[in-house]
Amino acid sequence: SVVTPEHLAWLARRLTARDRWLARMLREHRVLTSRQIVQMAFTGVRSANRRLRELFQWRMIDRFQPFVTVGSAPMHYVLDIAGAHLLAHEDGLDPQELRYRHEVSIGIAHSLRLAHTVAVNGHFATLIAHARTTDHTRLTAWWSETRCRKHFGDLARPDAYARWRVHDTELEFFLEFDFGTENLRILASKLGDYEKLALTTAITAPLLIRFTSTAREATARRALTDALDQLDHPDLVPIATGTTASPVVPAWLPINGADTTRLQLIDLARNWPALAPADAPTASAQLAPPSPMPPASSPAPRG
Known part of the structure; x- marks a missing residue:
């Protein structure tokens, strides 16, 4: 299993603030392409692909590549089971409260609204x-x-x-x-x-x-x-x-x-x-929306 206490503890020692932020963005917005992730949080494609591959191998995120008739589509990323469980534990929630189901998460690959x-x-x-x-x-x-x-x-x-x-x-x-x-x-x-x-x-x-x-x-x-x-x-x-x-x-x-x-x-x-904007709508304390901006430690993109 990828959600054993041992694996989650192993992940906790290896995940950066940017990794955790990305997991929360995927929970909120369902799917992001590799190009979008580079735009939002990385310095370039090579460093992004290297880290995304590691997060994929650790089951923090999952990925798919839609079929297109011309050329090739970018890789698309969604939250995976280990990522969902880790976020639940960080928020002091029982993972069951998230109602996360991997088949639903990856199922957006077949959604007409993708x-x-x-x-x-x-x-x-x-x-x-x-x-x-x-x-x-x-x-x-x-x-x-x-x-x-x-x-x-x-x-x-x-x-x-x-x-x-x-x-x-x-x-x-x-x-x-x-x-x-x-x-x-x-x-x-x-x-x-x-x-x-x-x-x-x-x-x-x-x-x-x-x-x-x-x-x-x-x-x-x-x-x-x-x-x-x-x-x-x-x-x-x-x-x-x-x-x-x-x-x-x-x-x-x-x-x-x-x-x-x-x-x-x-x-x-x-x-x-x-x-002039009033106070922002109040979200529930649990599962509040993530900050759209990546952690300050994340380097800005080149160019």
Whole structure:
């Protein structure tokens, strides 16, 4: 067995703070590619692959490589049984309380939502990579779709909740990642859910919708504008759309905002000055979300 006290004790002597952080990120966000892990926590591909191979051999993490018709997909990593048990013991929990099942963890390899989950996680990996090399810049919160669903119930189901800080300015936002497969009427209908969320919880956070093409974005903006006009409180659902995760290019275009030009991510906070972030939603003490930023001892990526 890989979850004997002897093996867990052996692991405890060999795991770094970065290893433990990675395990917690995989528990929260389900799957990360090798490229995303390099972006978030390593200096390069060679050192990352060496450590990931060791963690795989120790059953901290598991891996799979999806089939693609052209080229080869990057390796995808999920939490494995030894990693789940070690995190449970660190948090003072009975491993059974985690309800971890390896077949569910690795089962995302066959999920129809794999590409969507990887795309959402890639969005935030880009932000983390930028923050690691930029002073006074941090991704201070990043909640998974699963955590959002548990916390906000059936009011709204964003793909993520996050906070992005640059110096003393912070932007709180929900993210919806549009993969181009959803009917635009369904996408637009979600605005009513966010209006209900704002009215019920007093959380008025901007909704950022990322598209895979500018053509899809342009079509969607017309549907979103019409849907906003149908709301009783459209000011409770500030929206911006974009097609890239880069935090350093003017990528986001507000709908019904004070500005009609594309803005950098942090500039959205200045576009809606009345929406200064309130206290972050409170997570339960058990299984709290991990810090999106890797431990300070983790070296920043080159380049």
